[in-house]
Amino acid sequence: MNAPGGRRWWALLPLTLAVLTLGFDITILNVALPTIAADLGAGTADLQWMVNAYVLVFAGLMLPCGALGDRYGHRRSMLVGLTLFAAGSLVAAAANTAGPVIAARAVMGLGAAVLTPIALATLPVLFTEPRERAKALSVVIAAMGAGIPLGPLIGGWLLDHYWWGSIFLINVPVAAAAMVATALLIPEFRDPAPRPVDVLGAALATTGLVAVVYGVIEAPTRGWTDPVTVVALAGGLALVAVFAWWQRHTRHPLIDLPLFGEPLFVWGSVAAALASFALLGLLFVVPQYLHLVGGYDAFGTGLRLLPVIGGIVVGAPVGERFAALCGVRVPVAGGLLLATAGLTLGATTGAATGYALTATWLAVTGVGVGAALAPAVDAVLGVLSPERSGSGIAITMTFRYVGGAFGVAVLGSLLAGQHAATPVAAFMDGMTTVLLVSAAVTAVGAALTAAAMPRRGAPTAIGPTRT
Secondary structure, three states, X not given: OOOOOOHHHHOHHHHHHHHHHHHHHHHHXXXXXXXXXXXXXXXXXXXXXXXXXXXHHHHHHHHHHXXXXXXXXXXXXXXXXXXXXHHXXXXXXXXXXXXXXXXXXXXXXXXXXXXHXXXXXXXXXXXOOHHHHHHHHHHHHHHHHHHHHHHHHHHHHHXXXXXXXXXXXOHHHHHHHHHHHHHHHOOOOOOOOOOOOOHHHHHHHHHHHHHHHHHHHHHHHHOOOOHHHHHHHHHHHHHHHHHHHHHHHOOOOOOOHHHHHOHXXXXXXXXXXXXXXXXXHHHHHHHHHHHHOOOOOHHHHHHOOHHHHHHHHHHHHHHHHHHHHHOOHHHHHHHHHHHHHHHHHHOOOOOOOOHHHHHHHHHHHHHHHHHHHHHHHHHHHHHEOHHHHHHHXXXXXXXXXXHHXXXXXXXXXXXXXXXXXXXXXXXXXXXXXXXXXXXXXXXXXXXXXXXXXXXXXXXXXXXXXOO
């Protein structure tokens, strides 16, 4: 059901608010952990689970939540996701021990697992004309990408003026506004011929992905050869393999396997994951650099990440314009190449480097990420039928998120493995290594997408396979 006239563009408001809030919530907690530890008497294990509870539930449940959104309705799912996210935020803000915060973060992760695929899946329903969809998507992608580096800025300001619970409480009015806008502006849409719920497939996907992500999270601290890491990764990958086998043999699969035969879907998903890898690699080391070497507090650190946000906001619509002019392959490969240049320039940063150089390479990398990410996701959406857009885009977002978590774990191991005469020197050596590895990954991605991604897609939406 297509929203009439200008109402479609107003309907971008709740979608943008939702993804912006989810973006900064990924990083906002990190700046508050020391304060939470002191006020709640939380130990290291408690703090780790405050972070991990969100990550594990989010990554593990995105696939089934996307499929359920197609079945029960996009607007209804958006409202459920926003309610869960707001309720979890309220409980976390009011908590006076670590346990409720951990539980609340898990609920917030469930809300995020519902919202992330459905917010993107709603775009092809609202905007059936490809150029309009691309323009709308560039707005949502800019908000999604900008939200992640906004976390330290917003969190730092809130901690300077209020108590630690404010980093959760800020989600409530934003979610409430998004709920009102969703109810008023977004038309309901669901698969008119829904297939039965693949309960076994959902269980296999969830447990497998949770195990894989848990192993990835634990690897930097326990080590990649630690029994817990090995068992989690091996067991999770085995369950994912069983899930793939089950999807090929069940009459009503959770996901549409024919999508993996569509080059635009495959390479759009790969490019989205690699663009996110570049962003996460940058955000993994730069806040630490600004704090440890530059001596900035949380708010000052967040303020100096603004060039990344500006770059993404500029890059996303530029990438979509180039896609309209010369095909999706050019901005995706070019954006990844530009991110490579920014990260390589960043690797020349030293302890005495002025902020002007840092701001320059942050902005260049941000433009590259935005220019690659927006047309890559648009290419994926163009392949999907509206009836199965939730489950389809959930595959891409899961791949992007799990791949990003794996990348951060590898980069964390590289950073921790550096040794030098002083902690600052060791960190700078590690930062150089991290940025060069990130640049190498995006360079390979640029070469692969330039060679294999279709120049233009006139994709035929791949709908559900009926049996």
